[in-house]
Amino acid sequence: MTEIIGLDLGFGNVKGKNLFQEIMFPSVVGPSRNLIESTVQADTEPLNRIIDNKRSLFIGDLALRQSATKMFSLKENKAGHESTKPLLEVALGLLAKGRNVNVVTGLPVTFYFQQKEELSKVFKRDHDINIQVGGQWIERTISVDEVKLVPQPLGSAIDFLLDREGNIKEDMKKYAKGRIGVLDIGFYTNDLLVLDGLEVAQDYSRSLRSGMSVAYRAMNDAGIDVPIYDLEKMVRRGQYRSASEQAFQALAQQIQGEVETYWPQLDLIIITGGGGHELFRYLKLPGESRISLNPSLANVKGYYKLGRRAWGRGNNGQLSVKR
Known part of the structure; x- marks a missing residue:
């Protein structure tokens, strides 16, 4: 049976839920760098790193702490911002247990009709996931078969x-x-x-x-x-x-x-x-x-x-x- 995921790529935080768990991390992306082991706070949070278009990126709290430059979006066109894809794929990698998922997500009310189709295309496709979580690399393909977009509230x-x-x-x-x-x-x-x-x-x-x-x-x-x-x-x-x-x-x-x-x-x-x-x-x-x-x-x-x-x-x- 296809898994169901609720996902919100918020301006401040990414939030998600599946049958068993809920996640939340800051909507921040930054370039990665080599870290001295003692600086990784593995006891309090997973290490989130993604390989995206051959770039190695830190995600969430790790990006806030360790990236020299930080990328986050307050732009209204969420589908077109370069942080959307890595944030989405980290969330899918954390939540999806199998290959096929259906996703419900939302857009701010005023942007709903203007951006609905464009954001649906960002979600509804095969995603090649290559992320590091808690010291372990996850490499697999996750297919979003169906996406339902609603006004966020x-x-x-x-x-x-x-x-x-x-x-x-x-x-x-x-x-x-x-x-x-x-x-x-x-x-x-x-x-x-x-x-x-x-x-x-x-x-x-x-x-x-x-x-x-x-x-x-x-x-x-x-x-x-x-x-x-x-x-x-x-x-x-x-x-x-x-x-x-x-x-x-x-x-x-x-x-x-x-x-x-x-x-x-x-x-x-x-x-x-x-x-x-x-x-x-x-x-x-x-x-x-x-x-x-x-x-x-x-x-x-x-x-x-x-x-x-x-x-x-x-x-x-x-x-x-x-x-």
């Missing part, structure tokens, strides 16, 4: 509403019949998605450039001279607490204004994304709001459930996106 809605078998949870049925807003605060984008009776209401759904990078750049402007991909990790470790609280409060106020501007009255608001975890306590949204159980991974957990629903037991009850 839909994953969090699905994870919140459906059980593991893809059925609507009993206590969620009252919300499924009404209007649900999903506030997906990522690294670069803040995605607003509204579901009306489980159908995407496109007039109320959009991507805004008010992701967490806005707060980190504000901290840069305030005199903290640290690259934003390093600053995010330092803040999560408790550094620059006063400056981060000020920046997060300002961003939360901006997002709150965007919600009040673009959204109708809703029965429930689901707050998700890595930024949702950081900003939840600063947000004062109208009506009932809840945070995802695991905001950083909620989208890929929902993608996996969508995959089970689409390929595991037929297309019954599929959600649709209307133009």
